[in-house]
Amino acid sequence: MQQFLDEIEACVPALRRYARALTRNADRADDLVQDCLERAIRKQALWKPTGPLKAWLFRILLNLYRNELRVARRRGEHVAVETLLVEPSVAPAQPGRMALAEIARAIETLAAEQREALLLVVLEGMSYSDAADVLGIPMGTLMSRLGRARAALRVATGAAEAPRLRTVK
Amino acid sequence: MTAPAFEVTTDVLHAYADGQLAAHERAAVEAYLASHADAAEIVAQWQQQNDAITTLFAPVLGEAVPDRLSPARVAANVGRDRMRLLRGIAASLVLIAAAGSLGWYMRGVTWTEEPVSEALIDNAVTAHGLYVQEKTHAVEVAASTPNLMRWLSSRIETPIDAPSLSDHGFTFLGGRLLPGESGEHAHGPAAQLMYQNASAQRVTLYITAALPDKKQVWKFENRGGVDAYYWADADVTCTIVSDLPEKDIRDLGKSVFEQLTRKPDSTWNPSSTG
Numbered sequence: 001m002q003q004f005l006d007e008i009e010a011c012v013p014a015l016r017r018y019a020r021a022l023t024r025n026a027d028r029a030d031d032l033v034q035d036c037l038e039r040a041i042r043k044q045a046l047w048k049p050t051g052p053l054k055a056w057l058f059r060i061l062l063n064l065y066r067n068e069l070r071v072a073r074r075r076g077e078h079v080a081v082e083t084l085l086v087e088p089s090v091a092p093a094q095p096g097r098m099a100l101a102e103i104a105r106a107i108e109t110l111a112a113e114q115r116e117a118l119l120l121v122v123l124e125g126m127s128y129s130d131a132a133d134v135l136g137i138p139m140g141t142l143m144s145r146l147g148r149a150r151a152a153l154r155v156a157t158g159a160a161e162a163p164r165l166r167t168v169k
Numbered sequence: 170m171t172a173p174a175f176e177v178t179t180d181v182l183h184a185y186a187d188g189q190l191a192a193h194e195r196a197a198v199e200a201y202l203a204s205h206a207d208a209a210e211i212v213a214q215w216q217q218q219n220d221a222i223t224t225l226f227a228p229v230l231g232e233a234v235p236d237r238l239s240p241a242r243v244a245a246n247v248g249r250d251r252m253r254l255l256r257g258i259a260a261s262l263v264l265i266a267a268a269g270s271l272g273w274y275m276r277g278v279t280w281t282e283e284p285v286s287e288a289l290i291d292n293a294v295t296a297h298g299l300y301v302q303e304k305t306h307a308v309e310v311a312a313s314t315p316n317l318m319r320w321l322s323s324r325i326e327t328p329i330d331a332p333s334l335s336d337h338g339f340t341f342l343g344g345r346l347l348p349g350e351s352g353e354h355a356h357g358p359a360a361q362l363m364y365q366n367a368s369a370q371r372v373t374l375y376i377t378a379a380l381p382d383k384k385q386v387w388k389f390e391n392r393g394g395v396d397a398y399y400w401a402d403a404d405v406t407c408t409i410v411s412d413l414p415e416k417d418i419r420d421l422g423k424s425v426f427e428q429l430t431r432k433p434d435s436t437w438n439p440s441s442t443g
Contacts, residue, residue, distance in 0.1 A: 001244070005240040005241055005244055006240075008240040009239070009240045009241075012234055012238055012240070013229070013230045013234065014230075016229055016232075016234065016238070017226050017227075017229040017230055020226060020229050021222075021225075021226045030235060030237070030238060033238055034237055034238055034243065037238065037240055037243045038243055038246070038247060041240065041243055041244050041247050042247055099221075100221055100224060100225050102221075103218065103221035103222060103225060104225055107222070118222075119222070121187055122187070122218075122219050122222045122223065123222060123223065123226055125187075125188075127189060128184070128187075128189065143179075143180050143183065146183055147179065147183065150183075150215050150218060153218050154211075154214055154218075157218075159214050
Protein backbone atom coordinates (compact mmCIF):
# COMPACT_ATOMS: atom_id res chain seq x y z
CA MET A 1 0.00 0.00 0.00
CA GLN A 2 2.72 2.46 0.96
CA GLN A 3 4.58 1.79 -2.26
CA PHE A 4 1.40 2.25 -4.23
CA LEU A 5 0.82 5.60 -2.54
CA ASP A 6 4.39 6.67 -3.17
CA GLU A 7 4.07 5.86 -6.84
CA ILE A 8 0.86 7.83 -7.03
CA GLU A 9 2.48 10.75 -5.27
CA ALA A 10 5.17 10.86 -7.90
CA CYS A 11 2.50 11.36 -10.55
CA VAL A 12 0.60 14.14 -8.76
CA PRO A 13 2.52 17.11 -10.20
CA ALA A 14 2.00 15.86 -13.76
CA LEU A 15 -1.68 15.19 -13.08
CA ARG A 16 -2.08 18.71 -11.71
CA ARG A 17 -0.39 20.23 -14.71
CA TYR A 18 -2.52 18.29 -17.18
CA ALA A 19 -5.71 19.08 -15.27
CA ARG A 20 -4.74 22.74 -15.12
CA ALA A 21 -4.14 22.83 -18.85
CA LEU A 22 -7.48 21.12 -19.51
CA THR A 23 -9.58 23.28 -17.20
CA ARG A 24 -7.54 26.52 -17.14
CA ASN A 25 -8.63 26.87 -13.53
CA ALA A 26 -6.45 26.01 -10.56
CA ASP A 27 -9.23 25.04 -8.13
CA ARG A 28 -11.20 22.97 -10.57
CA ALA A 29 -8.01 21.26 -11.66
CA ASP A 30 -7.07 20.32 -8.11
CA ASP A 31 -10.63 19.11 -7.45
CA LEU A 32 -10.29 16.84 -10.44
CA VAL A 33 -6.96 15.52 -9.25
CA GLN A 34 -8.34 14.90 -5.78
CA ASP A 35 -11.29 12.95 -7.22
CA CYS A 36 -8.86 11.06 -9.38
CA LEU A 37 -6.70 10.06 -6.41
CA GLU A 38 -9.74 9.00 -4.41
CA ARG A 39 -10.99 6.86 -7.20
CA ALA A 40 -7.59 5.33 -7.81
CA ILE A 41 -7.16 4.46 -4.15
CA ARG A 42 -10.64 2.99 -3.93
CA LYS A 43 -10.06 0.94 -7.03
CA GLN A 44 -6.54 0.01 -6.16
CA ALA A 45 -7.36 -3.67 -6.40
CA LEU A 46 -8.42 -3.21 -10.00
CA TRP A 47 -5.11 -1.82 -11.08
CA LYS A 48 -2.97 -4.53 -12.58
CA PRO A 49 0.71 -3.97 -11.95
CA THR A 50 1.33 -4.90 -15.59
CA GLY A 51 0.29 -1.55 -17.08
CA PRO A 52 1.96 1.70 -16.16
CA LEU A 53 0.37 3.39 -13.16
CA LYS A 54 0.74 6.81 -14.72
CA ALA A 55 -1.34 5.91 -17.77
CA TRP A 56 -4.01 4.40 -15.52
CA LEU A 57 -4.18 7.59 -13.43
CA PHE A 58 -4.43 9.79 -16.50
CA ARG A 59 -7.24 7.61 -17.81
CA ILE A 60 -9.17 8.06 -14.56
CA LEU A 61 -8.55 11.80 -14.60
CA LEU A 62 -9.75 12.11 -18.17
CA ASN A 63 -12.90 10.14 -17.48
CA LEU A 64 -13.72 12.40 -14.56
CA TYR A 65 -13.04 15.47 -16.65
CA ARG A 66 -15.26 14.24 -19.47
CA ASN A 67 -18.05 13.37 -17.04
CA GLU A 68 -17.81 16.83 -15.58
CA LEU A 69 -18.08 18.39 -19.02
CA ARG A 70 -21.06 16.21 -19.84
CA VAL A 71 -22.88 17.06 -16.64
CA ALA A 72 -22.19 20.76 -17.09
CA ARG A 73 -23.48 20.59 -20.63
CA ARG A 74 -26.61 18.71 -19.60
CA ARG A 75 -27.37 21.21 -16.88
CA GLY A 76 -26.85 23.95 -19.42
CA GLU A 77 -24.33 25.52 -17.13
CA HIS A 78 -21.87 27.91 -18.52
CA VAL A 79 -18.42 26.89 -17.55
CA ALA A 80 -16.78 30.21 -17.15
CA VAL A 81 -13.58 30.82 -18.99
CA GLU A 82 -11.53 31.81 -16.01
CA THR A 83 -8.66 34.10 -16.00
CA LEU A 84 -5.61 32.38 -17.21
CA LEU A 85 -3.08 31.38 -14.73
CA VAL A 86 -0.22 32.82 -16.61
CA GLU A 87 -1.53 36.14 -17.75
CA PRO A 88 0.33 37.81 -20.57
CA SER A 89 2.71 39.56 -18.26
CA VAL A 90 5.26 37.87 -20.44
CA ALA A 91 6.54 40.18 -23.11
CA PRO A 92 5.33 39.53 -26.64
CA ALA A 93 8.07 37.20 -27.39
CA GLN A 94 11.27 37.31 -29.29
CA PRO A 95 11.18 36.34 -32.92
CA GLY A 96 10.87 32.62 -33.37
CA ARG A 97 8.99 32.25 -30.12
CA MET A 98 5.31 32.31 -29.66
CA ALA A 99 3.69 34.67 -27.20
CA LEU A 100 2.37 32.63 -24.28
CA ALA A 101 -0.85 34.58 -23.98
CA GLU A 102 -1.47 33.94 -27.62
CA ILE A 103 -1.00 30.20 -27.35
CA ALA A 104 -3.11 30.11 -24.19
CA ARG A 105 -5.98 31.77 -26.02
CA ALA A 106 -5.48 29.50 -29.00
CA ILE A 107 -5.69 26.37 -26.82
CA GLU A 108 -9.07 27.54 -25.60
CA THR A 109 -10.40 27.58 -29.12
CA LEU A 110 -9.63 23.89 -29.62
CA ALA A 111 -12.32 21.24 -29.51
CA ALA A 112 -12.15 19.34 -26.21
CA GLU A 113 -11.02 16.11 -27.87
CA GLN A 114 -8.20 17.87 -29.71
CA ARG A 115 -7.07 19.60 -26.54
CA GLU A 116 -7.01 16.34 -24.58
CA ALA A 117 -4.86 14.68 -27.21
CA LEU A 118 -2.46 17.53 -27.88
CA LEU A 119 -1.77 18.20 -24.20
CA LEU A 120 -1.10 14.55 -23.41
CA VAL A 121 1.50 14.37 -26.14
CA VAL A 122 3.06 17.78 -25.71
CA LEU A 123 2.84 18.37 -21.94
CA GLU A 124 3.30 14.84 -20.71
CA GLY A 125 5.57 13.75 -23.53
CA MET A 126 3.56 10.57 -23.82
CA SER A 127 4.33 8.24 -26.67
CA TYR A 128 1.61 8.15 -29.29
CA SER A 129 0.62 4.63 -28.39
CA ASP A 130 0.37 5.43 -24.66
CA ALA A 131 -1.63 8.56 -25.41
CA ALA A 132 -4.01 6.68 -27.70
CA ASP A 133 -4.42 4.10 -24.97
CA VAL A 134 -5.13 6.68 -22.29
CA LEU A 135 -7.66 8.42 -24.52
CA GLY A 136 -9.23 5.12 -25.51
CA ILE A 137 -8.93 5.80 -29.22
CA PRO A 138 -7.06 4.14 -32.09
CA MET A 139 -3.68 5.51 -33.07
CA GLY A 140 -5.00 6.86 -36.39
CA THR A 141 -7.63 8.88 -34.55
CA LEU A 142 -4.99 10.27 -32.23
CA MET A 143 -2.85 11.36 -35.15
CA SER A 144 -5.72 13.07 -36.89
CA ARG A 145 -6.72 14.89 -33.68
CA LEU A 146 -3.16 15.97 -33.23
CA GLY A 147 -3.02 17.19 -36.80
CA ARG A 148 -6.26 19.12 -36.49
CA ALA A 149 -5.23 20.60 -33.16
CA ARG A 150 -1.97 21.88 -34.60
CA ALA A 151 -3.65 23.23 -37.70
CA ALA A 152 -6.21 25.02 -35.54
CA LEU A 153 -3.46 26.49 -33.37
CA ARG A 154 -1.69 27.79 -36.46
CA VAL A 155 -4.88 29.53 -37.55
CA ALA A 156 -5.58 30.88 -34.07
CA THR A 157 -2.07 32.24 -33.67
CA GLY A 158 -2.12 33.79 -37.10
CA ALA A 159 0.59 31.54 -38.47
CA ALA A 160 -1.64 29.98 -41.05
CA GLU A 161 -0.89 32.43 -43.81
CA ALA A 162 2.37 30.61 -43.98
CA PRO A 163 2.55 27.68 -46.38
CA ARG A 164 0.16 24.79 -46.03
CA LEU A 165 1.34 21.28 -45.70
CA ARG A 166 0.31 20.04 -49.08
CA THR A 167 3.46 18.57 -50.47
CA VAL A 168 3.49 15.81 -47.94
CA LYS A 169 1.33 12.74 -47.96
CA MET B 170 23.66 -3.14 -46.51
CA THR B 171 21.12 -0.54 -47.43
CA ALA B 172 18.98 1.22 -44.91
CA PRO B 173 15.30 0.21 -45.04
CA ALA B 174 13.13 2.60 -47.02
CA PHE B 175 11.82 5.32 -44.75
CA GLU B 176 8.89 7.32 -45.97
CA VAL B 177 8.35 10.79 -44.57
CA THR B 178 4.62 11.10 -43.94
CA THR B 179 2.68 13.70 -42.02
CA ASP B 180 2.61 11.35 -39.03
CA VAL B 181 6.37 11.08 -39.20
CA LEU B 182 6.68 14.86 -39.20
CA HIS B 183 4.50 15.02 -36.08
CA ALA B 184 6.65 12.39 -34.45
CA TYR B 185 9.72 14.41 -35.39
CA ALA B 186 8.28 17.56 -33.85
CA ASP B 187 7.41 15.61 -30.71
CA GLY B 188 10.83 14.03 -30.42
CA GLN B 189 9.47 10.53 -30.83
CA LEU B 190 11.79 9.33 -33.59
CA ALA B 191 14.92 7.24 -33.41
CA ALA B 192 18.19 8.87 -34.43
CA HIS B 193 18.36 7.48 -37.96
CA GLU B 194 14.74 8.44 -38.61
CA ARG B 195 15.45 11.91 -37.34
CA ALA B 196 18.33 12.22 -39.76
CA ALA B 197 16.09 11.12 -42.64
CA VAL B 198 13.48 13.72 -41.70
CA GLU B 199 16.10 16.44 -41.44
CA ALA B 200 17.37 15.59 -44.89
CA TYR B 201 13.82 15.77 -46.16
CA LEU B 202 13.14 19.11 -44.49
CA ALA B 203 16.33 20.56 -45.90
CA SER B 204 14.85 20.21 -49.37
CA HIS B 205 11.21 20.97 -48.51
CA ALA B 206 10.98 24.50 -47.19
CA ASP B 207 7.18 24.48 -46.80
CA ALA B 208 7.19 21.42 -44.61
CA ALA B 209 10.18 22.74 -42.69
CA GLU B 210 8.35 25.93 -41.83
CA ILE B 211 5.26 24.10 -40.61
CA VAL B 212 7.29 21.71 -38.51
CA ALA B 213 9.10 24.69 -37.01
CA GLN B 214 5.75 26.21 -36.10
CA TRP B 215 4.64 23.00 -34.46
CA GLN B 216 7.81 23.01 -32.41
CA GLN B 217 7.15 26.59 -31.40
CA GLN B 218 3.66 25.58 -30.34
CA ASN B 219 5.13 22.75 -28.27
CA ASP B 220 7.64 25.08 -26.65
CA ALA B 221 4.97 27.62 -25.84
CA ILE B 222 2.60 25.05 -24.36
CA THR B 223 5.33 23.49 -22.26
CA THR B 224 6.51 26.88 -21.02
CA LEU B 225 2.98 28.01 -20.29
CA PHE B 226 2.23 25.18 -17.88
CA ALA B 227 5.71 24.48 -16.55
CA PRO B 228 5.17 26.64 -13.44
CA VAL B 229 2.56 24.18 -12.16
CA LEU B 230 5.28 21.60 -11.60
CA GLY B 231 7.12 23.98 -9.35
CA GLU B 232 4.15 24.78 -7.14
CA ALA B 233 3.82 23.22 -3.71
CA VAL B 234 1.23 20.46 -3.91
CA PRO B 235 -1.71 21.25 -1.61
CA ASP B 236 -2.21 18.95 1.34
CA ARG B 237 -5.49 17.65 0.11
CA LEU B 238 -3.69 16.05 -2.84
CA SER B 239 -1.41 13.96 -0.69
CA PRO B 240 -2.18 10.32 -1.51
CA ALA B 241 -1.62 9.29 2.10
CA ARG B 242 -4.23 11.78 3.20
CA VAL B 243 -6.68 10.74 0.51
CA ALA B 244 -6.15 7.11 1.48
CA ALA B 245 -6.87 7.97 5.11
CA ASN B 246 -10.12 9.66 4.08
CA VAL B 247 -11.11 6.71 1.93
CA GLY B 248 -10.37 4.39 4.85
CA ARG B 249 -12.47 6.55 7.16
CA ASP B 250 -15.37 6.48 4.68
CA ARG B 251 -15.12 2.72 4.52
CA MET B 252 -15.14 2.44 8.29
CA ARG B 253 -18.19 4.67 8.42
CA LEU B 254 -19.90 2.51 5.84
CA LEU B 255 -19.00 -0.65 7.71
CA ARG B 256 -20.19 0.86 10.95
CA GLY B 257 -23.41 1.89 9.24
CA ILE B 258 -23.91 -1.61 7.99
CA ALA B 259 -23.07 -3.06 11.36
CA ALA B 260 -25.58 -0.75 12.99
CA SER B 261 -28.28 -1.72 10.57
CA LEU B 262 -27.44 -5.38 11.10
CA VAL B 263 -28.25 -4.99 14.75
CA LEU B 264 -31.58 -3.41 13.96
CA ILE B 265 -32.36 -5.90 11.28
CA ALA B 266 -31.41 -8.86 13.42
CA ALA B 267 -33.81 -7.52 16.01
CA ALA B 268 -36.47 -7.41 13.36
CA GLY B 269 -35.61 -10.96 12.49
CA SER B 270 -35.52 -10.46 8.77
CA LEU B 271 -31.89 -10.07 8.04
CA GLY B 272 -31.74 -11.77 4.70
CA TRP B 273 -34.49 -9.72 3.22
CA TYR B 274 -33.08 -6.35 4.09
CA MET B 275 -29.51 -7.13 3.26
CA ARG B 276 -30.50 -7.45 -0.36
CA GLY B 277 -30.58 -3.69 -0.60
CA VAL B 278 -27.24 -3.05 1.02
CA THR B 279 -24.71 -2.61 -1.69
CA TRP B 280 -21.04 -2.21 -1.11
CA THR B 281 -19.91 0.67 -3.25
CA GLU B 282 -17.02 -1.33 -4.62
CA GLU B 283 -19.02 -4.36 -5.64
CA PRO B 284 -18.67 -5.48 -9.22
CA VAL B 285 -21.52 -5.58 -11.68
CA SER B 286 -21.61 -9.35 -11.29
CA GLU B 287 -22.93 -8.92 -7.75
CA ALA B 288 -25.75 -6.72 -9.01
CA LEU B 289 -26.55 -9.21 -11.76
CA ILE B 290 -26.67 -12.09 -9.29
CA ASP B 291 -28.86 -10.03 -6.97
CA ASN B 292 -31.26 -9.22 -9.76
CA ALA B 293 -31.31 -12.81 -10.98
CA VAL B 294 -32.07 -14.11 -7.49
CA THR B 295 -34.75 -11.49 -6.91
CA ALA B 296 -36.42 -12.24 -10.23
CA HIS B 297 -36.21 -15.94 -9.52
CA GLY B 298 -37.84 -15.55 -6.13
CA LEU B 299 -40.55 -13.38 -7.58
CA TYR B 300 -41.58 -15.52 -10.51
CA VAL B 301 -40.96 -19.17 -9.63
CA GLN B 302 -43.80 -19.09 -7.12
CA GLU B 303 -46.28 -18.03 -9.81
CA LYS B 304 -48.52 -20.88 -10.85
CA THR B 305 -50.27 -19.45 -13.87
CA HIS B 306 -48.11 -16.48 -14.80
CA ALA B 307 -44.67 -17.83 -14.18
CA VAL B 308 -43.59 -16.70 -17.61
CA GLU B 309 -44.58 -13.74 -19.68
CA VAL B 310 -44.32 -15.54 -22.99
CA ALA B 311 -44.77 -19.31 -23.20
CA ALA B 312 -42.17 -21.58 -24.74
CA SER B 313 -44.58 -22.50 -27.52
CA THR B 314 -44.87 -18.92 -28.79
CA PRO B 315 -43.21 -18.52 -32.17
CA ASN B 316 -40.27 -16.16 -32.27
CA LEU B 317 -39.99 -16.02 -28.48
CA MET B 318 -36.21 -16.34 -28.58
CA ARG B 319 -35.85 -14.00 -31.53
CA TRP B 320 -37.78 -11.37 -29.59
CA LEU B 321 -35.70 -11.84 -26.42
CA SER B 322 -32.47 -11.88 -28.43
CA SER B 323 -33.31 -8.62 -30.08
CA ARG B 324 -34.31 -6.99 -26.80
CA ILE B 325 -31.17 -7.98 -24.94
CA GLU B 326 -29.19 -7.30 -28.11
CA THR B 327 -27.44 -10.64 -28.07
CA PRO B 328 -28.43 -13.73 -30.00
CA ILE B 329 -29.43 -16.55 -27.65
CA ASP B 330 -31.30 -19.80 -27.96
CA ALA B 331 -33.09 -21.39 -25.06
CA PRO B 332 -30.74 -24.16 -23.93
CA SER B 333 -32.33 -27.59 -23.89
CA LEU B 334 -32.19 -29.13 -20.42
CA SER B 335 -34.34 -32.16 -21.21
CA ASP B 336 -31.36 -34.45 -20.57
CA HIS B 337 -31.59 -33.25 -16.99
CA GLY B 338 -35.35 -33.74 -16.88
CA PHE B 339 -36.23 -30.07 -17.25
CA THR B 340 -38.80 -28.66 -19.65
CA PHE B 341 -38.57 -25.11 -20.99
CA LEU B 342 -41.63 -23.15 -19.81
CA GLY B 343 -40.94 -19.81 -21.46
CA GLY B 344 -39.40 -16.48 -20.66
CA ARG B 345 -39.79 -12.87 -19.83
CA LEU B 346 -37.94 -9.63 -20.42
CA LEU B 347 -36.60 -7.79 -17.36
CA PRO B 348 -35.24 -4.24 -17.22
CA GLY B 349 -31.55 -3.42 -17.11
CA GLU B 350 -29.91 -1.09 -14.69
CA SER B 351 -28.17 2.21 -15.11
CA GLY B 352 -25.66 3.91 -12.88
CA GLU B 353 -22.67 2.35 -11.24
CA HIS B 354 -23.70 -1.24 -11.92
CA ALA B 355 -25.09 -0.64 -15.35
CA HIS B 356 -26.14 -3.63 -17.41
CA GLY B 357 -28.55 -4.13 -20.25
CA PRO B 358 -31.99 -5.72 -20.08
CA ALA B 359 -32.17 -9.39 -19.15
CA ALA B 360 -34.00 -12.40 -20.50
CA GLN B 361 -35.27 -14.71 -17.79
CA LEU B 362 -35.88 -18.28 -18.99
CA MET B 363 -37.73 -20.73 -16.74
CA TYR B 364 -37.52 -24.51 -16.66
CA GLN B 365 -39.42 -27.09 -14.62
CA ASN B 366 -38.98 -30.81 -13.93
CA ALA B 367 -41.48 -33.55 -13.18
CA SER B 368 -41.43 -32.78 -9.46
CA ALA B 369 -42.33 -29.14 -10.21
CA GLN B 370 -38.88 -27.89 -9.21
CA ARG B 371 -37.90 -24.82 -11.15
CA VAL B 372 -34.71 -23.33 -12.49
CA THR B 373 -34.31 -19.87 -13.99
CA LEU B 374 -31.61 -18.52 -16.27
CA TYR B 375 -31.01 -14.79 -16.15
CA ILE B 376 -29.18 -13.79 -19.31
CA THR B 377 -27.84 -10.43 -20.43
CA ALA B 378 -25.53 -9.20 -23.16
CA ALA B 379 -21.84 -9.41 -22.36
CA LEU B 380 -20.46 -6.75 -20.02
CA PRO B 381 -18.15 -4.14 -21.56
CA ASP B 382 -15.04 -5.79 -20.15
CA LYS B 383 -16.02 -9.17 -21.67
CA LYS B 384 -13.97 -10.82 -18.95
CA GLN B 385 -14.47 -14.43 -17.97
CA VAL B 386 -15.80 -14.63 -14.44
CA TRP B 387 -17.28 -17.58 -12.55
CA LYS B 388 -19.13 -17.46 -9.28
CA PHE B 389 -21.16 -19.84 -7.25
CA GLU B 390 -23.04 -18.19 -4.43
CA ASN B 391 -25.74 -19.00 -1.98
CA ARG B 392 -28.22 -16.21 -1.54
CA GLY B 393 -31.07 -16.49 0.90
CA GLY B 394 -31.70 -20.19 0.46
CA VAL B 395 -31.14 -20.48 -3.28
CA ASP B 396 -27.94 -21.06 -5.16
CA ALA B 397 -26.80 -18.83 -7.99
CA TYR B 398 -24.28 -20.00 -10.54
CA TYR B 399 -22.97 -17.01 -12.47
CA TRP B 400 -20.60 -16.63 -15.32
CA ALA B 401 -19.69 -13.89 -17.74
CA ASP B 402 -17.66 -14.10 -20.90
CA ALA B 403 -17.32 -12.36 -24.25
CA ASP B 404 -20.82 -13.45 -25.34
CA VAL B 405 -23.20 -13.19 -22.40
CA THR B 406 -23.63 -13.10 -18.68
CA CYS B 407 -25.78 -15.88 -17.32
CA THR B 408 -26.96 -16.55 -13.79
CA ILE B 409 -28.58 -19.88 -13.06
CA VAL B 410 -30.76 -19.76 -9.97
CA SER B 411 -32.38 -22.69 -8.24
CA ASP B 412 -32.86 -24.40 -4.89
CA LEU B 413 -31.66 -27.72 -6.30
CA PRO B 414 -28.58 -29.38 -4.76
CA GLU B 415 -25.32 -27.70 -5.72
CA LYS B 416 -24.12 -30.62 -7.81
CA ASP B 417 -27.26 -30.56 -9.96
CA ILE B 418 -26.88 -26.84 -10.52
CA ARG B 419 -23.29 -27.24 -11.56
CA ASP B 420 -24.30 -29.98 -14.01
CA LEU B 421 -27.02 -27.76 -15.41
CA GLY B 422 -24.51 -24.93 -15.59
CA LYS B 423 -22.15 -26.97 -17.73
CA SER B 424 -24.91 -27.84 -20.12
CA VAL B 425 -26.19 -24.26 -20.33
CA PHE B 426 -22.71 -22.89 -20.83
CA GLU B 427 -21.99 -25.26 -23.69
CA GLN B 428 -25.18 -24.35 -25.44
CA LEU B 429 -25.07 -20.59 -24.91
CA THR B 430 -21.45 -20.11 -25.76
CA ARG B 431 -20.99 -21.14 -29.31
CA LYS B 432 -17.34 -20.46 -29.66
CA PRO B 433 -15.58 -23.77 -30.25
CA ASP B 434 -12.58 -22.80 -28.14
CA SER B 435 -14.45 -21.66 -25.07
CA THR B 436 -13.71 -23.83 -22.12
CA TRP B 437 -15.84 -24.99 -19.29
CA ASN B 438 -14.17 -24.05 -16.10
CA PRO B 439 -16.06 -25.77 -13.30
CA SER B 440 -13.23 -25.72 -10.78
CA SER B 441 -13.02 -21.96 -10.44
CA THR B 442 -15.94 -20.53 -8.61
CA GLY B 443 -14.73 -16.97 -8.10
